[in-house]
Amino acid sequence: MQDKFMTEEHVMFRNAVREFIKRDIQPHHEQWEKDGLVSRDVWLKAGENGFLCMDVPEEYGGLGVDDYRYLAIFSHELAYAGIHGPGFGITNELVVPYIMAFATDEQKQRWLPKLATGECIGALAMTEPNAGSDLQRAATTAILDGDHYVVNGQKTFISNGIMADLAIVYVKTDPNEGARGTSLLVIERGMEGFERGRNLEKVGLHAQDTAELYFRNVKVPIENRLGDEGNGFKYLMHNLPQERLSIAIGSMGQAESALDHTIKYCSERTAFGREIGKFQNARFKLAEMKTELQVGRVFLDHCIMLQCEEKLSAEEAAMAKWWCSDLGMRVIDECVQLHGGYGYMTEYQVAKFFLDARVNPIYGGTNEIMKEIIGRSLGF
Numbered sequence: 397m398q399d400k401f402m403t404e405e406h407v408m409f410r411n412a413v414r415e416f417i418k419r420d421i422q423p424h425h426e427q428w429e430k431d432g433l434v435s436r437d438v439w440l441k442a443g444e445n446g447f448l449c450m451d452v453p454e455e456y457g458g459l460g461v462d463d464y465r466y467l468a469i470f471s472h473e474l475a476y477a478g479i480h481g482p483g484f485g486i487t488n489e490l491v492v493p494y495i496m497a498f499a500t501d502e503q504k505q506r507w508l509p510k511l512a513t514g515e516c517i518g519a520l521a522m523t524e525p526n527a528g529s530d531l532q533r534a535a536t537t538a539i540l541d542g543d544h545y546v547v548n549g550q551k552t553f554i555s556n557g558i559m560a561d562l563a564i565v566y567v568k569t570d571p572n573e574g575a576r577g578t579s580l581l582v583i584e585r586g587m588e589g590f591e592r593g594r595n596l597e598k599v600g601l602h603a604q605d606t607a608e609l610y611f612r613n614v615k616v617p618i619e620n621r622l623g624d625e626g627n628g629f630k631y632l633m634h635n636l637p638q639e640r641l642s643i644a645i646g647s648m649g650q651a652e653s654a655l656d657h658t659i660k661y662c663s664e665r666t667a668f669g670r671e672i673g674k675f676q677n678a679r680f681k682l683a684e685m686k687t688e689l690q691v692g693r694v695f696l697d698h699c700i701m702l703q704c705e706e707k708l709s710a711e712e713a714a715m716a717k718w719w720c721s722d723l724g725m726r727v728i729d730e731c732v733q734l735h736g737g738y739g740y741m742t743e744y745q746v747a748k749f750f751l752d753a754r755v756n757p758i759y760g761g762t763n764e765i766m767k768e769i770i771g772r773s774l775g776f
């Protein structure tokens with residue numbers, strides 16, 4: 397985020413995040429990548445430092461900070477540092493907004509305090525093997541039976557899926573009603589029939605646990621439903637702009653970091669007796685990337701400020717997600733090329749960015765869907 401949008405308090409917060417990353421995450425991240433998931437201790441430390449549920453009112457265990465810039469700074473710093481293992485953003489920007497918007501006071505008291513301390517890890521379970529961006533095709537059912545729902549089905553590609561203690565699950569409570577027959581249920585660890593499948597092996601994001609979830613006659617109390625029955629699809633649309641904005645922020649953070657790594661590399665690496673950066677081709681490539689990222693940053697910061705005012709539209713969020721994630725991939729690809737053979741080695745951060753960033757144009761709704769959203773807003 398540009399300095400003109402940050403107060404002294406934001407800068408202090410950013411410095412605290414950087415120290416947290418340096419002290420509590422970076423020394424362990426390589427091992428987490430080998431393990432395929434992080435230690436739960438880092439969640440507790442994040443809670444101790446106030447990095448979870450920042451915008452949740454104090455009565456529910458949060459800090460009561462009503463300023464999206466803090467979440468944006470947190471997401472950007474993690475992405476810039478190449479940190480993807482701890483899925484803090486899943487809790488902060490996917491799970492918590494749904495609970496804050498649609499949960500009862502009793503539900504908030506039950507779930508938010510432990511999410512804020514890091515004792516409880518959250519997940520959002522929408523995607524199914526045959527239903528990705530097209531959520532209306534979801535087939536997981538939740539049939540009301542007295543005072544509980546009986547849930548059957550499967551979800552996949554669920555971030556925090558292995559470690560999650562609760563998952564907000566998108567289900568069909570009336571299979572005959574399409575989108576109007578869907579609801580959101582909170583399904584918790586230990587409920588009989590709620591099982592984890594594989595910790596999926598991915599191209600990148602190796603420290604981030606991503607799992608299949610299975611529901612076999614899971615009895616979920618009616619008290620675990622978020623909001624009204626039949627409004628699940630409508631509720632999901634409520635928070636998708638923020639989710640997509642967070643992807644845009646992460647994409648820009650990765651790309652900006654990749655460029656900084658590359659500028660440093662081009663100033664140190666020599667070929668034919670001079671630094672790579674002194675060749676016109678390299679200078680032009682670096683100039684193009686710097687300019688494109690600056691242009692993207694201006695629009696992204698505009699969207700962040702709109703989100704602070706709760707004015708970010710679905711179309712603008714789609715623009716940010718599409719543009720920043722595609723731009724990020726282009727920039728990182730060029731950075732790999734400028735590194736030559738070293739750019740293909742995962743001991744170099746640009747190679748890890750190349751692997752990790754590839755999912756950005758896919759999740760949160762594919763970029764093709766983002767263009768569809770934008771196109772529909774034009775009247776087509």
